[in-house]
Amino acid sequence: GGWETYQGVWVRVLEELDWGSVGQLAGTCRAVREIVVGYEAHFRRDLSLGKEVRPVPVEEGPLPGRFEYVTTMLCDRELGGVFPGCDCSGRCEGAPPCPCWGRGGGCVEAPTYRCSPDCSCLCPDKCGVTPPPAVILRHCGTSKGFGLFAAEPIPRGTTVGNYVGELLSGTELQARRASGRVWCTANYVLVVRETFGARTYRTVVDATRAGNFTRFINHSCDPSLNLVPVRRDSLVPEVAIVTRRSVRYGEELTISYGSRKRKRSRLDRPCLCGTPQCTGYLPYDSEG
Numbered sequence: 173g174g175w176e177t178y179q180g181v182w183v184r185v186l187e188e189l190d191w192g193s194v195g196q197l198a199g200t201c202r203a204v205r206e207i208v209v210g211y212e213a214h215f216r217r218d219l220s221l222g223k224e225v226r227p228v229p230v231e232e233g234p235l236p237g238r239f240e241y242v243t244t245m246l247c248d249r250e251l252g253g254v255f256p257g258c259d260c261s262g263r264c265e266g267a268p269p270c271p272c273w274g275r276g277g278g279c280v281e282a283p284t285y286r287c288s289p290d291c292s293c294l295c296p297d298k299c300g301v302t303p304p305p306a307v308i309l310r311h312c313g314t315s316k317g318f319g320l321f322a323a324e325p326i327p328r329g330t331t332v333g334n335y336v337g338e339l340l341s342g343t344e345l346q347a348r349r350a351s352g353r354v355w356c357t358a359n360y361v362l363v364v365r366e367t368f369g370a371r372t373y374r375t376v377v378d379a380t381r382a383g384n385f386t387r388f389i390n391h392s393c394d395p396s397l398n399l400v401p402v403r404r405d406s407l408v409p410e411v412a413i414v415t416r417r418s419v420r421y422g423e424e425l426t427i428s429y430g431s432r433k434r435k436r437s438r439l440d441r442p443c444l445c446g447t448p449q450c451t452g453y454l455p456y457d458s459e460g
Contacts, residue, residue: 240383395426
């Protein structure tokens with residue numbers, strides 16, 4: 173029908189509209205309504221619209237708000253310099269001769285480096301998530317919003333995906349907070365700190381306007397996932413999201429939004445994780 177014939181054109185048009193405008197467009201005529209219905213069904217089958225290796229279905233119910241779906245970090249890739257790929261044959265297996273794995277100097281108090289797609293080696297994870305586990309997006313109610321759930325059992329140590337969005341400086345984050353461009357209704361800003369001895373690295377990712385399925389991962393005071401920064405071909409890290417234990421089929425995938433060892437704030441929001449370890453409020457970092 174019209175959806176299949178004009179799929180590419182209509183996807184570009186409909187992706188620019190919010191769901192309210194899409195609904196209004198559906199009321200213009202029967203032909204357009206059929207196309208919109210087909211688009212919504214296509215969107216439910218795969219939130220990424222084909223951009224991920226495996227589809228990310230959206231369960232029946234409300235649809236998530238519109239955002240630009242991206243699979244890589246939006247930033248200057250050459251920030252801090254670009255590293256050349258290795259010329260290793262076979263798998264590097266973290267061998268010291270591999271220049272990628274050796275960038276940390278073999279020290280535990282150093283960033284984690286891995287091979288990249290530019291490498292000649294056969295390391296299976298040099299492109300990141302290979303292959304990702306099956307997940308599904310589900311609406312958890314008006315208070316909690318959307319959440320990400322396991323669509324199959326996921327073993328411990330599995331990389332679910334990378335948290336991507338706009339890479340921000342601390343100054344830009346504070347400016348966005350002050351202008352109300354973030355945290356108006358939902359918070360999609362992730363701040364990751366890495367401490368190596370006296371040095372602290374901070375990575376700020378804002379997935380408000382652009383991101384992927386990981387932006388829907390909720391907080392839990394007893395999370396099933398860890399955040400693992402990994403650097404490949406530059407100093408800009410990938411923020412890998414890795415299971416810290418085995419995850420059951422149908423279980424919600426969760427991370428910790430931050431430390432619970434702090435004083436309460438007037439900006440605190442209630443935590444709805446429902447675990448025995450729940451503190452009753454979400455972590456909040458005023459310094460970003």
